[in-house]
Amino acid sequence: MEGFDLIPILAATLRVATPLLLAALAGLFSERSGIIDVGLEGKMLVAAFAAAAAASVSGNVFLGLLAGIGASCLLGLVHAYACVTLRGSQVVSGMAINIVASGLTATLALAWFSMGGQTPPLPASARFLPITLPGSEALAGVPVLGRVYAALIGGQTALVYLALLLVPLSAWVLYRSRFGLRLRACGEHPAAIDTAGISVARLRYAGVLIASVLCGVAGAYIATAQGAGFQRDMIAGRGYIALAAMILGGWRPWPILLACLAFGLLDAVAIRLQGVVLPGIGAFPVQAIQALPYLLTVVLLAGFVGRAIPPKASGTPYVKER
């Protein structure tokens, strides 16, 4: 196994884990407020398209990011309106958003860019580029540390750092701020929030909108940092893996980070194991590694190993007592 170098694998892990982390934190805020969000995938897809389209037309990657967040928030508002105001089924609404997003982005991409459902490939100036940290060259001579500093700690795009910073921030907001306390209470026992004279609906709209902003960043990352343009259905199930990471993380920010890093590592290793022949087994079954996040989620939810307990009131519309 020559060339099985650890540093590129870890760097790839960070890159792959970033959109998962953003989307899983999105799911966290939504579900903590009491709204189940299976529409992470669709919001990321719409954001990826809007970000790629805006960046391609304007040439400005930050306009792309804003467009992505905006598009994701529009879908989020629909979700909140359906789930909070109309008290409709949250799962049905989430699925509808995923399917609408798939059809809408494919339709608009073909009609606006006439490139078979893609956006034009983005030039480097309209993408988030890896940041070279100051002092990388000075440290380049140092054996291990130099490469770790240049290629793992440095050499990532701005959104990777943003995602990592959001973990302590989310933990602080959820567990140390008044808003976070109220949001969590809203997901556990909304009647208490209502009795305290705080609007359950407003808190839930806030939870869904925070989730939409984070999904917007995640989608923009996939189209303008990891990739260079939009392709049909390019989220490829990452919204659902994020959902799995959120569940495995037990609806808490730091364990979610761990789950996302683990999924990222699995993915990075799986790509390198493709075509490797194991003695006695034959070609390595890459699908087994790809299926692992889903399998782990099923096992954990079933309580065979540990127990995943969702916010108590998530999924149930709140009806004011009369």
Next chain:
Amino acid sequence: MNAALPRWADLILLPLINLLLALGLTALIVLATGSDPVAALTALAVGSLGSADAIGYTLYYATNMAFTGLAVAVAFQGGLFNIGAEGQAYLAGLGVALAALNLEFLPPALLVPLAILAGAGFGAFWAAIPGWLQAKRGSHIVITTIMFNFLAASLMVYLIVNVLIAPGSMSPETRRFTTAADLPGLASFGFPSSAPVNLALVLALLAAGGVWLLIWRTPWGYALRVMGESPEVARYAGIDQGRMTVLVMALSGALAGGVAVNELLGAQHKLLLGFTGGYGFTGIAVALMGRNHPGGVLLSALLFGALTQGGAEMAFEVPDVPSEIVVLIQGLVILFAGALGNMLRPGLSRLLQRKPA
């Protein structure tokens, strides 16, 4: 919010209005892309119903959607949301293919029913596990069935690419099944032999009739509907909900397996990657539009079959509108008929009550 509507308005008027909203919004989007919505809709109608060949394709797609629509609807009657029809249909394909490839020596009269049973059995098995996990371990069926879709996809990719692939073949598919396993087409009903509609359509109709009998004419069906309406009442009445959950999920998965029968035995005659083509998700739209009733499911399956076939034709006729617009329509129908279902209810109810009956 629970404004009472007359039965006909609830069953016919409201779904129609929601469908019109979805189509209207789609027309606006087509307009926004700079194409002519009238031309697009005309191409859609002609492409789906304009010739015997087109109708043959429409009915072929509608067969898939009737099966997944029934699968989702049956689970809904018991208060369960089965998002896993896609994966269940995929696994059913494995059952169909294993039977068709390994029992070649049997005559058609035995081989075809066995292959169908194998498909239904595999689909039922793949759906019963999430049912069992919810009943006995308390894991949420929605999340588990989502995960099982991905597990099915990984498993099938592995099996087709590494195990079942035809020797020497480059494309990921099995060898052709024996012709003894072919479901006959409906040429005797006047469809051109090029249209892939086949005997599975008749099976879908029979399945719809069977589901209706089971749910509205048997004690088991009554118990299922009680469980769907109110789990508390069901518990008080001594209904074994764990057992019901596993059984109704198995039934749902077996129905989803009909997609494998229609696709593999009726049209493709081999197992190939991704043959389920999203029909499991379309089934959600079909069930919601059809109000979870077998008759409604058949009608809305016909509608969505026509949309799918017409959409493919439209993509040829109207250059800037892709066939994916059908996916958009499906999504909007789920949104309006499902998630936003309460939006028009109060207004419509007020409107109808003002008029003397």
